Amino acid sequence: MRIDYDPDAMDPGAFYKLLTAVVVPRPIAWVSTVSADGFLANLAPHSFFTVACTDPPIVQFTSVGRKDSLRNAEATGEFVVNFAPESLFEQINATGTDFPGDVGEFDAVGIEREPSVRVKPPRVAASPVALECVLHSTLRLGSSTVVFGRVVHAAVSEEVTVEGHPEIGRLKPLSRLGKNEWGLTSGVRELARIRYADWEAQG
């Protein structure tokens, strides 16, 4: 037996709750931006986040409604995706607070920043990975706007690499689940993709 849901017959908020409970786990982009005048540094988690294109490298996050991160990215054409590790759990959550527009989350939450190499928004100093992005485009979809950013620089802390490659056991990413739940990364398994030629050969 299954329970059936018709989004058209449901309150959008209720369907949103269902969607975010079943599209799991979601990686978290901890997005830093600066205000149009360049003075205020903004930081907020976005779990509607993924890679949009590999060549050129483009990532995307979605602003549900028009939030400061979106406004700043549009106004300045730049943003940084900071990696969200387990060790920064509480700080990441605190930057999701609906601070007024004239409050910068770096200062309000007390998060140390460091300069980016290619863009104006600062990076989170304690985050092990920063993807510096220039705005590629935005796509308005109903209540939400998808923000595409071309990655122009990546900075990865040596501490999370093994032989020069980022290692999941060191990155320890947080993910977003349904409700107020967060996921930790445990029980990683490895399995190579099967080439069709090998599949055939196995009979």
Ligand SMILES: Cc1cc2nc3c(=O)[nH]c(=O)nc-3n(C[C@H](O)[C@H](O)[C@H](O)COP(=O)(O)O)c2cc1C
């Ligand atoms: C783990 C987590 C994930 C979130 N993901 C999103 C998201 O994908 N899109 C969104 O619009 N808001 C998301 N939020 C809420 C925003 O972070 C929150 O509204 C924040 O205040 C926006 O800040 P800003 O106005 O400075 O951009 C998330 C919050 C948390 C804690």
